[in-house]
Amino acid sequence: MKELNTGDKISLLNGGFVTIKKELGRGGQGIVYLVDMNGQPKALKWYHNSLDQAFYNNLASNVMNGAPSPAFLWPERITERQKGSFGYVMALRPQNYYEFGNFLLAKKSFKSFQAMMATAMKICNGFMMLHRFGYSYQDLNDGNFFIDPNTGDVLICDNDNVMPQGEKSGIMGKARYMAPEIVAGGIPDKYSDRFSLSVILFMLFYANHPFEGAKVVACPCMTEAYEKKFYGSEAVFIYDPNNKTNLPVRGIHQNVIRRWPVMPAELRETFIREFSPEMLKNPQSRMIEQNWGKLIASLRDKLVVCPHCGEETFIDEAKPQCMNCGRDVDVSKKLKLGLRTLLLTNGTRLFIDFDNTPDARVAINPQDRNMLLLQNLTKDKWTAETPSGKVKSVEPNEFMPVKQGIKIGFNAQYKGEIIINNQ
Amino acid sequence: MRCFDFHCQGESHKATDKVCQDYSYSHIDENGLAIAVVCDGHGGKHYFRSDVGARFATEIIAKNVREFVSNIDEAMFVGQPFTQQAAIQTEIDRQDFRKEKPIDIAFRQLFGSIIGQWQQWIEQHASDNPLTEKENEHVEEQYKKEFLSGYKLERIYGCTLMAYVSTPKYWFAFHLGDGKLISFDQEAQWNEPVIWDDRCFLNKTTSICDSDALNEFRYTYQGDGGFPVAVFLGSDGMDDSFGEETNLVNFYVRVAKSLVKDGFDATFADVKETLPVLSKRGSQDDMSIACVYNEEALKEALPKFILWQIAITKAGILKVNSKILEATDRRNELEEKVLTLEKDKIALRYAQNDIDRAYTEKQQLVKKMNILLEEYYGKDYVLYQDEVGERPKERQQVWRMDDHPFRVHLVWVENKNNRIEL
Amino acid sequence: MSLLDETVSVPRRTMTLFFMIDTSGSMAGSKIGAVNDAVVNVLPMLDEISITNPDAEIKVAALEFSTGCNWLYNEPKLASEFVWQDVQANGLTSLGAACEELENKLSRSKGFMQSASGSFAPAIILLSDGAPTDNFEAGLAKLQGNNWFKSAIKVAIAIGDDADKEVLAKFTGTNEAVFTVHNIDALKQIIRVVAVTSSQIGSKSSAAGDTTKQDQVISEVQNAVDNIDGAEVATKVDGSSYADDWD
Incomplete structure (x- = not known):
């Protein structure tokens, strides 16, 4: 296999081509180059050895189907076989990873x-x-x-x-x-x-x-x-x-x-x-x-900011002490979500669903420092029902008080209830 | 290939009846595998069994290195250029992250096995060997308690370690803690092949008993055919005796020369006699040294070693020359003035002292230089000489006319031809 | 020993004691007089330690700081050769600049730590009566990055109640190493005790540290201070530094 040089043009399956800019790195299987594809910088992985047709076909079909989730840096285009080998184009890995x-x-x-x-x-x-x-x-x-x-x-x-x-x-x-x-x-x-x-x-x-x-x-x-x-x-x-x-x-x-x-x-x-x-x-x-x-969500539900030392800590409800400073953390205010229990403490972010964007933030009421507030960080409107039956809505970015018995509908799938254990 | 090693009790240990806590080992196997190891047990009161720890570390290193070399895929080393890997903390400090290669994973496995087996051995030793009478008498209560509780037992046995290993195809060296590993190439140039760990400073050191020991290993390897001509391992008792590193290197050069000129047996006997003396004059600490060298290559490089010594002696002379000139200028300047300030009178005294001291140093250096010149050039060598000379120029006081008529004052002048000048 | 012939040098090891002396205007009069007197009298004691100590010889360097800063000599001198010249008091308190200057000299290649110091950390004694008038934090930050400083024995002597003890504690790293004096006699005595203790402990070969030398000096000086009228030790810091519950 010949290695590629700056300026080489590599044609892609189903049309188009990329131009080699420089080598980014190399590994056991091939070399990764920085390339230009229609003005966009991309990466090209070029195999050392021409692999068999079964591999090529599998790769081509993966390209067709697209990435299963955004977590994957997936092959975007496969090249045609040329110069004794072939490769595939993918997005560049961002800095700081x-x-x-x-x-x-x-x-x-x-x-x-x-x-x-x-x-x-x-x-x-x-x-x-x-x-x-x-x-x-x-x-x-x-x-x-x-x-x-x-x-x-x-x-x-x-x-x-x-x-x-x-x-x-x-x-x-x-x-x-x-x-x-x-x-x-x-x-x-x-x-x-x-x-x-x-x-x-x-x-x-x-x-x-x-x-x-x-x-x-x-x-x-x-x-x-x-x-x-x-x-x-x-x-x-x-x-x-x-x-x-x-x-x-x-x-x-x-x-x-x-x-x-x-x-x-x-x-x-x-x-x-x-x-x-x-x-x-x-x-x-x-x-x-x-x-x-579910396990990871459950861990996140217990991850709060310690009100005393400001550090993150996991809280065990049975022994609610901060991991760092050892002081007691108030765990009386909770949000029950199906089988889950999310602890509510000032500064904590809540993750209702299983992605990595926080859905709610817990804050303190500036007028009444004994009361916690919940801020809607999602794009959807929440529907809240008070214990007396009143129905209120919480628009995105709006705050609502953390009071015993309030039921919150976050969306069709998730519904929770605020529980406050008074000591 | 030949090797030797030696370790001895330090002067301060003799005084306090503390055993030697250093240990050394060296061997050339039949298959051409050369191993040199030096381990230094910590000296404080806490580390009352570090001599055992140092010995165990040495034995385990020798054993595990042999197993490593016989099982490892040689291809990982062959063709590799001189490659250094710093301790993990050093990488973090420099924000210079190297990608892990299979050879790094292999080394981590080797180092892990050394720490792990050392831990087993010392725990076994502690359980088989309860506190002795002597330990009961001398060891402080808090450390005795620690020993009995078994908590952090490793500290009591803690030590540093360093090793150099070479096969016919490649070599590698690793180091955890202080002490110095010095290598010489065919040009008699010296190097510290393993990257230093800044956490080892003055009397602080990283150690096999640290909780993060595995990440404190630092190592270097080469498989492209380049081999050092000689490698010297020395515990910190050695380098502390010499202060500046070039003094230590110079000592090793001296040993290298002796190996060529006086042969192995005489040199080894010399080393054994010298180290205790060195401890007494220098660090007071336990001394250990291990050396692996290539006989023919060392012989070939001998003249270059002498040239190196000549070069550093010359550098020393130039330095002391400038000290002499600077102090002389200072003194002359002060002498010109009429001294009323106490400050100036003191400065004048100091200047004169500095000149005298510098000349004494100069004389020693010139003596050194002449010995080396004779060694290199043979009997017909030319004595060293320079402008500044080895002793202050003769001066005497003479009267000089003032600007004001009928006034004279005393000045110093150089007595060039034994005549008085006006 | 033919291996230790004339071509091989085994130098004597050195421990360097640094005096950092505040010579600002507020020190004028009896305070600076006491400092001068004390140092002159402590030098012979240091010399004795140096001579009788097989481990190391003791060298002294003195840096005075007021509006600017100034080394008394261009290199550390053996205690026996150090001729003390009385310093005068006048000007501001440039402790930050003094820290930077000290940091310059705490180096082997271009500073005062050249002469084959082997493994002896220096001892640094800071004497001051007032608050710094320049950017002390910046100067100290630079100093704290220096390895020699990190391993050094650091002691501060606060002269009078106006002394900014917090600043001095930042310098030494702990307020236990700050000793306050209220009268001239105490000042003289404490200079002597601190200098002698630091030199004794500093110049002994020690092993991979348990009690640091700094702690040893602190505890010995604390004991001695009990007997000095007019001198006091800082109280132990309260371990919990957390604010109370906000509700």
């Missing part, structure tokens, strides 16, 4: 838990949509995710290996993200993707791999044989309550050692269940994306 690997090594950190939750939610949604479209991921690794540490926005890249479920693309992802049955040689599908999702979420929250503990540290050099063992046949969750042979090690797994007790119990329980030996052997019973979404 960093590879997930940087977060794992703590070179970069989330600005806030809120941002971390946003990333988790978007990845979940992305996977859910991917599977709805009938795809499975195939080549998942930490190089695929680019995250903005301030907002938590995430882009999933390198989507050229996305395949319909049940097909094996031949590109094997790192064993770390592969379900044990795939490490053993099986074919990736949505169940093994769910495993990968659980690993990614674990790594997002704890910056540590769920199977990397004392066992993995035993060998100075990770060989294929060890990999098959540690991530496959003999995988043990680091915090498996019944198997303490793989606990995290001081000095090496510091991130998870610090964060495991700090993040809510709900999260711990979920992971202990998902990575238990029984679950590992049972791909079909793995938690579906929707339920991960």
Whole structure:
């Protein structure tokens, strides 16, 4: 394969062409160039080796179908075969997005838990949509995710290996993200993707791999044989309550050692269940994306701003102390939303649905500092019903008081009620 | 390839009956694998078993490096240019994020195995070896409690570590903490191949017992055929004795020269005798050194080593020359004035002192220079000389006419030809 | 030892003690007189420590600051060779400029920390009676980025009630290292105690720090201060710095 030069024109399938500007980077599979497409800057990934027709066809069809969700930096156009190879055009990755690997090594950190939750939610949604479209991921690794540490926005890249479920693309992802049955040689599908999702979420929250503990540290050099063992046949969750042979090690797994007790119990329980030996052997019973979404929403519901020290904290209703300053946080005011309970404290933003745009803001009434207000941050009108039966509407950006018994209809899908527990 | 290593108790440890907390190791395996390791256990009262920690770290490094080298895919190294990886915190400080390559992941695995196994060994040691009589007597209550509770046991055994490893196809070095790893190339140019960690400053250091130890490893590797001619590992007892780094490098040059001229056995014996003396004169601290070198290449580079020494001695001479000239100017200026201010009288005294001191230093340097010149050029070498000279020029006081008639005053003049000038 | 021949130098290690002296107008009279007297008398004591200490020799550098700032000599001098010249008091209080000047000299390549200092952090004693009149925060910020400063033993002596103790505490990093004096005798005594203690502790080889040298100096000086009439130690800071509930 010849490498491309500045000025080269590459023709696209179904018409048009792009002009090469310069090289942006290169990896195992190909080289990425900055190109111009009708005056727009784009990126072109050009493969080192001409891959087979099946791959080409799959890529072309992915282009046709479009991205399953905005989380994916998806191939926009595929080139014609030329100069001994081919490639695809995609949007440029925006500045200030960093590879997930940087977060794992703590070179970069989330600005806030809120941002971390946003990333988790978007990845979940992305996977859910991917599977709805009938795809499975195939080549998942930490190089695929680019995250903005301030907002938590995430882009999933390198989507050229996305395949319909049940097909094996031949590109094997790192064993770390592969379900044990795939490490053993099986074919990736949505169940093994769910495993990968659980690993990614674990790594997002704890910056540590769920199977990397004392066992993995035993060998100075990770060989294929060890990999098959540690991530496959003999995988043990680091915090498996019944198997303490793989606990995290001081000095090496510091991130998870610090964060495991700090993040809510709900999260711990979920992971202990998902990575238990029984679950590992049972791909079909793995938690579906929707339920991960519910879990993340539930965490967000408990994430408030401490009125004393101003820092974010998760609140356990049973023991409502701030994680940072230790002082009690008033959890008497809540919004019940179906099975969910959202805590209302000044400064907190509420996420009603499962996207990453806050839907409401909690503020203090300047005239009566004992009363909280709720601001409508959505584009829709809310309908509120008071305990005495009066119906009021809350336009976008308007405020409403937080008073016992008020029912709020946020939209057709979500309806909540304010509950105030008086001490 | 040859190697040696040595570690000895420091002067201050002798005084307080504290064992040597440094440990060193070096070996050339039959397959051409060379390993040199130096570990320095922390000296404070808290770290009362750091000698054990240093020894364990050394042994584990040697063992794990061997396993690493025999299992790793050589292709990862072959062809790689000289590549350095700083400690993670250094990368964050510089905002210079390198993308992780498979070789970096492999190194992380190696380092993780060193920390993890070290942790196991010391915990086992603590449980197999309860407090001794001596420890019960001398160790402070709070540290004894820590030991018994098992909380943060690693601190009690804490140490720094550094290693140099070479195979016929590639070499790598890694470092956690203070101490210095110095390499020499064929041109006798020296280098510190592993990036420094600024958290190691004065007597503070990063350590294997830190909670973030894995991220504190820094390392360098090369697989494109470039190899250092000699590598010296020294604990901070060494570099603290010499102060400025060029003094330490100069000492290693001296050792390198000796290896070529006097041979391995004589030099090694010398090193063993010298280090305790150095500790006494210098850092007072435990001393350890490890060295790996290529015999033929070192021999070839010998003249260049002497030239390097000549160059730095020359630089030193130039520096002291300018000190002499500056102080002389200062003194002469003050002498011109009629001194009434106490301040000026003191300044004059200081100027004269500085001149005297500078000349003493000059004499030492010239002596050094002549030794080196003879070494390089042989018996027919030319003694070093320059304009400024090695001793102050002879002066004497003479009377000079004032502007005002019938008034004279004393001035100093150089006594060039032993005649009095008017 | 043929390896330690004339071509190899093993220098003696140095610990440098810095005096930063406020010579603004308000120090005029008995205050500056006391400072001059105290320093002159402490130098021989420092010399004794230097001679009897096998670990390091002690050098002294003095920076006076008022409207501008000025080093008494162009390099640190051995305590025995340091001839103290009385300083006069006159002008404003440019502590910010003094901090910047100190930061310049706390460097190995172009400052005062050249001579093979091995592993000894310097000791810095700041004497002042009033508030800074220039941009102190900026000067201190620059100083706080300097590694030598970070590891240095820092002590401040506040002269009289007008002294801005908060400023001094910012300099030393803790208000426990700020010692206040109310009369001339106490001033002299405390200068002596602080200088001697800092030099003793500063010039000892210590190990990977538990108690920092600064803390050791603070606790020894605190003990000594109990016996000095007219000198006081700052009280411990209240740990909780959070405002009360806003409701």
